[in-house]
Amino acid sequence: MTLRANPYEPIAARLADVVDETPTIRTFVFTPEEPIPFVSGQFVQLCLPGIGEAPFTPSSSPLEPNRLEITILRTGAVTEALHRLEPGAELGIRGPLGKGYPVEKLQGKDILVVGGGVGLAPLRALLYHVFHVRDQLGRIEIKYGSRSPDELLFRRQYDQWSALPGVRFSATVDVPHPQWTGRTGVVTVTSRTVWSSPAAPASCSSS
Amino acid sequence: MHRTPRFLREDDLSALISALPGTRCYQPIEKPTGTDYGTPSSSPPSLRGKRPTSPTKPFFLPSRERVAAFWGSRDLPEIEPFSLVGLRNCDLLSIRYLDHVFLGGVCEDPFYKAHRAAAFLVSVDCSPPQESCFCTAVGGVPYADGGYDLNLTPVAEGYLVVAGTGAGESVLLATAALLTEAKAELLAEGEELRARMVESLSTAARSTPDPQVVAERLGGSEAHASWEPWAGKCVECGACTAVCPTCHCYYIIDSNDAAPGSYTKIRTWDSCLLAEYARMAGMGAKLTPRPRLRSRLANRVLHKYVYSFAQYGMCGCLGCGRCDEACLGAIAIRDVVNAVGASR
Ligand SMILES: Cc1cc2nc3c(=O)[nH]c(=O)nc-3n(C[C@H](O)[C@H](O)[C@H](O)COP(=O)(O)OP(=O)(O)OC[C@H]3O[C@@H](n4cnc5c(N)ncnc54)[C@H](O)[C@@H]3O)c2cc1C
Numbered sequence: 395m396t397l398r399a400n401p402y403e404p405i406a407a408r409l410a411d412v413v414d415e416t417p418t419i420r421t422f423v424f425t426p427e428e429p430i431p432f433v434s435g436q437f438v439q440l441c442l443p444g445i446g447e448a449p450f451t452p453s454s455s456p457l458e459p460n461r462l463e464i465t466i467l468r469t470g471a472v473t474e475a476l477h478r479l480e481p482g483a484e485l486g487i488r489g490p491l492g493k494g495y496p497v498e499k500l501q502g503k504d505i506l507v508v509g510g511g512v513g514l515a516p517l518r519a520l521l522y523h524v525f526h527v528r529d530q531l532g533r534i535e536i537k538y539g540s541r542s543p544d545e546l547l548f549r550r551q552y553d554q555w556s557a558l559p560g561v562r563f564s565a566t567v568d569v570p571h572p573q574w575t576g577r578t579g580v581v582t583v584t585s586r587t588v589w590s591s592p593a594a595p596a597s598c599s600s601s
Numbered sequence: 602m603h604r605t606p607r608f609l610r611e612d613d614l615s616a617l618i619s620a621l622p623g624t625r626c627y628q629p630i631e632k633p634t635g636t637d638y639g640t641p642s643s644s645p646p647s648l649r650g651k652r653p654t655s656p657t658k659p660f661f662l663p664s665r666e667r668v669a670a671f672w673g674s675r676d677l678p679e680i681e682p683f684s685l686v687g688l689r690n691c692d693l694l695s696i697r698y699l700d701h702v703f704l705g706g707v708c709e710d711p712f713y714k715a716h717r718a719a720a721f722l723v724s725v726d727c728s729p730p731q732e733s734c735f736c737t738a739v740g741g742v743p744y745a746d747g748g749y750d751l752n753l754t755p756v757a758e759g760y761l762v763v764a765g766t767g768a769g770e771s772v773l774l775a776t777a778a779l780l781t782e783a784k785a786e787l788l789a790e791g792e793e794l795r796a797r798m799v800e801s802l803s804t805a806a807r808s809t810p811d812p813q814v815v816a817e818r819l820g821g822s823e824a825h826a827s828w829e830p831w832a833g834k835c836v837e838c839g840a841c842t843a844v845c846p847t848c849h850c851y852y853i854i855d856s857n858d859a860a861p862g863s864y865t866k867i868r869t870w871d872s873c874l875l876a877e878y879a880r881m882a883g884m885g886a887k888l889t890p891r892p893r894l895r896s897r898l899a900n901r902v903l904h905k906y907v908y909s910f911a912q913y914g915m916c917g918c919l920g921c922g923r924c925d926e927a928c929l930g931a932i933a934i935r936d937v938v939n940a941v942g943a944s945r
């Protein structure tokens with residue numbers, strides 16, 4: 395959670411790769427000229443000189459401060475300009491900012507993660523943390539919803555996540571869709587009843 | 602710290618001021634537009650009249666300041682030492698408030714910190730009371746009880762001078778030839794002036810109840826209809842936030858003023874009253890959490906009178922009355938607080 399002595403000063407970073415996620419969302423891979431150690435839930439400001447800066451939460455693992463992935467929805471001035479960038483481009487990153495999730499409080503608890511749409515992007519950093527410490531946690535349930543199937547993020551990873559011991563992942567789409575064979579329903583509703591039994595006995599003491 | 606005041610003759614004020622640290626010394630001067638800070642070469646400052654029109658905030662948080670460059674030097678700002686004369690207690694309290702904001706959080710603001718460290722503060726007890734002042738209504742007093750390097754209490758023939766810091770003490774040592782022992786009558790005169798000021802301020806009309814009571818009455822009222830008439834008068838100019846000594850919201854823009862193609866980050870003041878404040882991304886119907894002026898105005902007053910207690914343990918309104926004077930819609934914050942409080 396270190397911050398430069400001048401928190402307004404951007405750290406120069408190079409765009410290493412761009413991955414298409416959905417028609418309007420791309421994941422950008424940045425290599426900053428110095429590590430940006432962050433806690434999941436913290437955010438950074440991406441700075442495009444002369445266009446402006448906007449806040450984004452890394453979607454990559456907090457364990458990899460030398461390589462930040464950020465998943466960005468195209469919606470306005472800064473994000474349009476970001477979507478036009480080609481690998482090799484240089485920009486600035488300020489941060490990390492914000493307080494992050496109190497991840498130490500997860501110890502020994504069952505974890506329910508609920509996200510919708512592009513909202514899974516910032517949560518993925520948390521998921522990487524949760525997976526990393528999963529032998530210190532109870533059950534891990536991830537509920538993800540989106541308006542339509544083509545707006546689902548990180549589809550290539552779902553099988554991998556579900557295969558982890560103690561982890562259950564489900565994706566839902568708000569309303570029935572011809573290309574969707576999975577569950578439908580709004581994720582905030584489908585998440586209301588998750589576990590019928592009480593929390594797993596905690597192996598570590600929780601505070 | 603040596604806290605017994607010493608006496609300075611009125612004629613020696615300029616000599617004391619020229620002994621203050623720093624290359625620049627800002628003092629209140631009477632101008633056609635009112636008393637305000639300036640750097641006079643000869644004339645003595647105006648310390649017995651009205652408080653300066655401007656708040657002290659621009660000395661620590663300039664309205665426009667370069668805070669970074671692409672890809673600039675890693676240097677932190679260097680600010681030349683300067684002195685600031687004629688601060689009132691409400692000014693000192695506003696500095697305490699801004700210290701909480703910019704130095705008391707998870708990280709320190711290096712720019713604010715540099716301006717702050719460069720400043721030598723000379724405060725003065727208030728006299729006579731002004732129509733716009735209501736510090737006693739928000740729990741303050743019209744004389745300083747800390748936060749200054751030197752404090753001046755005006756008496757008939759001159760000033761009682763006291764140091765509040767080691768830096769202040771050094772100035773008094775260097776100017777020892779100008780200072781004499783303050784006799785008991787002089788000390789009594791100073792005490793009496795303070796008591797008289799408190800009394801006249803407290804009996805002034807349009808006071809608000811105790812700030813804790815106001816906080817309780819106003820708490821949770823943002824959506825209440827009683828804010829509406831005030832929003833009707835407000836023309837959304839943002840003058841109140843500009844002159845407010847504790848308003849501190851800012852916005853950062855990229856500028857290529859210095860050289861085309863090379864960008865710097867400029868921090869400018871922002872105002873929570875403006876519709877664009879807190880504007881979010883996208884094209885949706887709800888681009889800001891407070892689309893109505895009524896709730897923005899309520900939020901501003903509630904920040905001062907309610908949330909500041911929880912955030913910083915002090916009232917965010919110090920009763921200086923600058924917003925009353927500046928408001929194009931003739932809104933007096935005391936009247937707002939009283940009216941909304943009474944309707945609850
Ligand atoms: C903590 C946090 C984390 C986020 N994480 C992500 C993420 O991981 N992925 C993601 O896709 N999105 C994320 N967002 C949202 C993202 O920051 C916005 O989509 C982004 O700011 C849009 O910027 P833009 O310039 O493209 O949009 P625009 O709509 O062009 O501009 C957005 C901002 O520019 C300013 N602005 C625009 N027009 C004006 C005007 N006329 N006057 C004054 N100001 C104006 C406003 O401040 C406005 O909020 C996050 C937001 C926050 C707060």
Ligand code: SF4
Pocket residue numbers: 834835836837838839840841842874924927928929930931932
């Ligand atoms: S000074 Fe008055 S009119 Fe202007 S924004 Fe403030 S309250 Fe509104």
